Amino acid sequence: MTDLAPPHPYKQAGIVGTGAMGRGIAQLLAQSGVTVRLFDSNPEAVAAAIAQIGDTFARLAEKGRMDPAAAKAASARLQPAASPQALAGCDLVVEAIVERLEAKRALFAELEGIVDAGCVLASNTSSLSVTAIAAGCARPQRVVGWHFFNPVPLMKVVEVVNGARTERGIVDDMVALSRATGHLPVVAQDTPGFIVNHAGRAYGTESLKALSEGVADIPTIDRILREQVGFDGSGFRLGPFELMDLTGLDVSHPVMESIYRQFYDEARFRPSVITAQRVAAGLLGRKTGEGFYRYADGKQESPAEPPVPSVPVLPPVWVAPGPRQALVAETAAGLGATIETGEEPSAAALVLVAPLGLDATAAAGGLPAERVVAIDTLFPIATGACQRRVLMTTPATRPEWRDAAQALFAADGARVSVLRDSPGFIAQRVVAMIVSVATEIAQQRIASPADIDTAVRIGLGYPRGPLTMGDMIGASAILEILANMHRLTGDPRYRPGAWLRRRAQLGLSLLQDD
Template sequence: MSFRDIEIRTLGIVGSGAMGRGIAQIAALGGLTVRLYDTNQQAIAAASDYLADTLNKLAAKGKLNEADAHAALARIHAAGAIGDLADCDVVIEAIVEKLEIKRELFRELEGVVGEQCILASNTSSLSITAIAAGCAKPERVVGLHFFNPVPLMKVVEVIDGLRGDPAAGDALMALGRQMGHTAVRAKDMPGFIVNHAGRGMNTEGLRIASEGVASFADIDRIMREQAGFRLGPFELLDLTALDVSHPVMESIYHQFYEEPRFTPSPITGTRLAGGLIGRKVGEGFYKYVDGKQQIPDEAPAPATLPRRVWVSRSSAHAREEVFKLIAKMEANVTIDTGGTPALDSLIIVTPLGHDATTACVAEKLDASRTVAIDTLFPLADAARRTIMTTPATTAEFRDAAHALFAFDGVPVTVIRDSTGFVAQRVVATIVNIGCDIAQQRIATPADIDLAVTLGLGYPRGPLALGDALGASTLLTILRNMQAVLGDPRYRPSPWLTRRAQLGLSLTFDEAAQ
């Protein structure tokens, strides 16, 4: 009998914490017999009580048929000893993230379970190949990575180790679907798909904050309301908590041998040391009162409009978009159509990837009157706009630009000079890392986008997002940021570069043709 012929009816789970409980819940609802084991018998009892309470509440709220809830509970059995897992077809470990402890558990399980039992690890950051190396039959060890809370996060990553039998991975793909989740397949690489792709939002958001470009709240506002993400980087870090997310940042960085794209920030290290880890303790990047996030108020927009406005000709499309916006708002502002700005004109530049200073110097403009506006996302129907100043921009012209672009009631965030503003550099980094995951063949383009939308809640997967904004536009942003800063973290992925040059979709995979 091979793993290809396996019929999974009985599932063992080792570890009865939040992940183990969640996996037990969806497995039982999927019709599987569940044996839940923990070295701490009190923890198993607590998990059993929790599962009974949860399923009964779901039935009471009408989210689950009462008969189905009772049937699911009847399928969950507490295992008093590891030997009680002997008849399991699959055993999933959901224990502490320490390699040697997982290896020791799997060695012990091999002496208990049958020859055809698949051993699965719910690890989020450790190598499946390294875990399997301690087993006599490494071919039966597969990664099965769920996300917390398991019943709500409807995606599971199936990870093949180097010695893994693909048929065992196939069986777990089917198992994930049986439990009501979308299963995606990944090679054994640090962070797999979701935690790998998530580096873009978090590490770049932290880098922007560390450069003093904008406050945590302003960065989050821009990513939510201008770029369209459900959460900004600091809201997300508060939700996951730094005691979880900071070690993952460090682990992925070191596993990729200090890849610059994944460099952690001392901001999170310091806040972790100080106990400001997030929502669950009442304070992180934000304070929480009775569980409610306390967001600092924004100052109202200034009232005084500029007398006249001159817009850079460096991008005909962006210039036209600014003109259309001003016309639509019916602001009483004169458009300066001269080849160079008049002496009293507010100067607007529209850089992609460059900072306001670089754009100003390239066109020999007066830096004291220059303000940049981000045009990556459409200005006319935006929920928020972002402008940035040069270090020399005066308060008068900064406030005039703010008043102008907020004239129709759309909030405007004013940031300090930054290559790529905020949205440009975060989104370009997200797309670029997604392209590298595809380039390294860690997963298919379809699975990358599926995993990220379901696992991170992004409005689109990184490759679809790149297509929507334009691969060539994002390539320009990355190249310009790298040119200004000389930082290898912004070097474009070959996947992005080639598809932008050829006019191909970022989801196009020649290997699948």
Template sequence: METGTLPAPTSPDLVVGLVGCGIMGRGIAQIAVLSGARVRLHDGREGAAVAAREELLATFAKLADKGKLDAGAAQQAGERLVACGSLEDLADCHVVVEAIVENLDAKKALFGALEGIVSADAILATNTSSLPVTAIAAGLKRPGRVAGFHFFNPVPLMKIVEAIGGFLTEPAVVDYLLALGKHWGHTAVRAKDTPGFIVNHAGRGYGTEGLRLLAEGVASVPALDNILRDTAGFRLGPCELLDLTGLDVSHPVMESIYHQYYEEPRFRPQVHTRQMLTAGALGKKVGHGFYRYGADGKKENVAEAAQPTARATSVWLSQERPELAERIAVLIAAAGIPQESGERPSESALCIVTPLGEDATTCCVRENLDARRTVGVEALFDVSRRRVVMTTPATDAQTLAMACGLFGATGTPVSVIRDSAGLVSQRVVAHIVNIACEIAQQGIAEPQDIDRAVTLGLGYPLGPLAWGDQLGPQTVLAILKNLELQTGDSRYRPSPWLQRRALLGLSLHHKEI
């Protein structure tokens, strides 16, 4: 298909049709019309297009009142925005974007109808978040002009859009949408037509691994969220995020991507959220989920279980991983507790190990330590805002009290978890990095685009490949190998993209010739 007959994405002659006037459709219409396009709104619901136009006009007026939009520009945008009563009114559109219900049959029927209305060179774009673009286009007379154009809610604020080419999509169509998305003020990234595309695919690692930790009884809900916020730097913990999104939205997506990838273990959902969904504990929207919410929508604070504290007489610190031990030695010195220097601990010492992808039990047995007096601690991630203490099954109460006293001596919160291969942040972040590496390996998107899409679409502190580089590909590989060895779960098998770059000392952004 040739797109040269279409007006340039920057042209004021460009006419964009928007079918579906819900929150996503209105958001797309807003950025399109404010960027200079003429926009036609249509919705199958009686009066919905007119109501959407009125709401957008009110939005433009508010932006003008706040000085965020010139009053003249607001008026001109309103003049370019037209509510249409029928699909036939979209006949002069150069690009039609659908944002209707997430149902394959409905989308196919819409595009089938549009084919007989719009010109032969018009582009048909779907804002689907989970359905295959290829399946939507299949059966059309001109499937090459159908592509994905996936925005995120709220569209004006989430400055990322995925342009997705299906199996039959002409490359020029995706190129045009990339330029259009950029003109509309968004970072536009190219993606292959695969389940979840880039962002929803890459995002599978956070929630599913967090839920796996809950299923194993490693941490409580507040501890899990606190650890991942304070040590790894996520804006919300996985349970907070699932409550915000709503399990009626997030759990079906988890199941859908898992099944679309033919039960790929990396994306395996957990039973707990299916039970919560069945029980109607959807999250913030209904007032209860992982947490409870007041009438004002604010989350009720749930504190982690209080731990007794005691002062250790001395501390013995494993030197198996000197670079990790050095970080913990600073905390021991700050607490004013003597650190033993012998190869073996004294009979009364608090013993500390710093696991990397392993559990405290394995470290304890390998070094022939007394498990009753041993704890593991998180040393790979930030320890300035929170310390994480991991017990072995044999750790006694006095040892735990001494560990909590040591790491909380300067007033920093301490979270206590049960023994787990990889603690919490190591498991979750390594899993996220590994999935991103597999996205790169499969050629779904360019490495730099993966990071751009994830940071803008999910708000992670770093793009997953950049995060892997910061930790060190060899370190991430070691965590995953130890996780796979200790759990026997193939969900942790390292991506070839990661393995080869770690072995060669290359960046995870490095592309082959």
């Protein structure tokens, strides 16, 4: 237990369910000075869990990451429980059983007949309502959510979930216990997905939406989100389809559907028929050897990118007026293009536009669409400042002009992706939706802005928290992307919320609470 950790009342805890999550929670508690009794419907699983956690402590001691005496003491705090009755006398019981509401309700109802009135019942549920679980209890005020992420010892954030009838003092005690384990607690109100699984909807679902529109193929979308997006040099470690393959669609698709339905079909969380079909086909990802990608000996098979077109002579370039005109012109000139400066493009010019939230067709209004190519400028495009640039054509853009634009923007060795026409390219629409969902979580007071940012950054491994992402890009730019997408598509998933609109209008940080 850390010396600076605030005191908590828990001396003896019970763990029900000794799978990966139950074992991880037991390890944290034992390591923090709490005696832990482990129960599982399979007695052999309890013995295996105690042995495995003990081995973990021994390895930590061998590597110098844990004092040998402390490791021995922590192992001694792990005790088997032959039945639920053996959990009598616990101050806290944590369930980490199957993710089914009735199973959790039945367990807590049984435990209420065993433990003292003051014993806290905590659920590690990731997607079920803590309030609904507690509704089956005689004393729902003692039920709290305590949601860890896998692997528990390494994922240093935990959501303390306040059910509708949870006593505030219990939330405070669980926050203190979380800190004593070395984890960072974030407090969430009981809403579908809490903070992390709620905020995580945008990355996958918006990428699926772009895929369903035929904007680009799976590898291209993954490459863009890995290589184009960057916040002070940090980006997404995995593309959305790589991530879904790693998680498994049998896990991620039901969560998409569950959160969508629990929010009464909120358009921002609308799932995709693409994942439903792949689940039905058994294409679940790495675990089945095929998902969005094929896997041979555990290694992802991904097609090579097509070569950059060969263009003997680059045409002159004319850049449409707008706030990003100078940036695009300067970049194109640095790559060897001759820049036209007239009020209109000549008949020989490649026409470049740089929209936010618009498609290339809308941005090309009044311009020769057959020569128009759009470039995404939300993230750096200058020479030496980017790994990948992203272009987009109108349905009328002729191949020779598309090829000329691709050859130009690949001249310094940067990779270039070319999309079919889409409001918001790929990076704009995905990042804007990540920010949008987070601002709605803040607006609904599900958690504080700071906790939202912390939970999502650590829990999902994002390069920055979503509200910080919005601040780094600019709230007004995010608002413009969403407003333009909403206007063009009519889809309510893109409607900007009040939290975003007010802070953009007032020039405030998206982390500014009120």
